[in-house]
Amino acid sequence: MNPAVTVRPFDKATDTDAVGAIDRSFRTDEAMQVSRTDDGFELTEVPSKRLTKVFPLDLDQQTDHGRWDAAWVAETNDGGSPATVVGFAAARFSRWNHRVELYHLYVDAAHRGKGIARALLDHIDEDPLIREQGHCVWLETSHLNVPGIRAYRALGFELCGLDLELYCDPPSGPREIALFFARPLPWHTEQP
Structure with missing residues (x-):
């Protein structure tokens, strides 16, 4: 039985x-190959050299575009011990285009696949400003990050863009392509 999750x-x-300890x-043995199509781009999983990567985390809330508007933690508690922080999300509401920019969405490796990312996203969806004005959640x-891309797709995100030049060439390892995903907010029904 999974312990209850509280956000x-x-x-x-x-x-x-606790968030720093997440x-x-x-780890992946695959990468997403980006291909042009008549309608844009498509992603295909292809075998790749094994890669392990740890995402950096800046808890000073600085981003290239300003501070986060809000951040949340997900905790589990088995009832007999103190709650354990197992997830973290931080977002900023972009007022000019009414989207939620998701800067961080992390679930501790030992707790993935248990609905914690969905619980964090559901909580973001309930934010009053986002409910009143938001139309989508966007991330990069x-x-x-094939495991993350699979999770984002399972959470309703769709590829909406890419940037071949966003990341600096790493001193070692493969050059990375930035992929952008968006998910409409549940109450937003307008189509582009």
């Missing part, structure tokens, strides 16, 4: 160490 606002004073790594990830 609450991130408290920098008390949650920083295993944000992924690398074409190498």
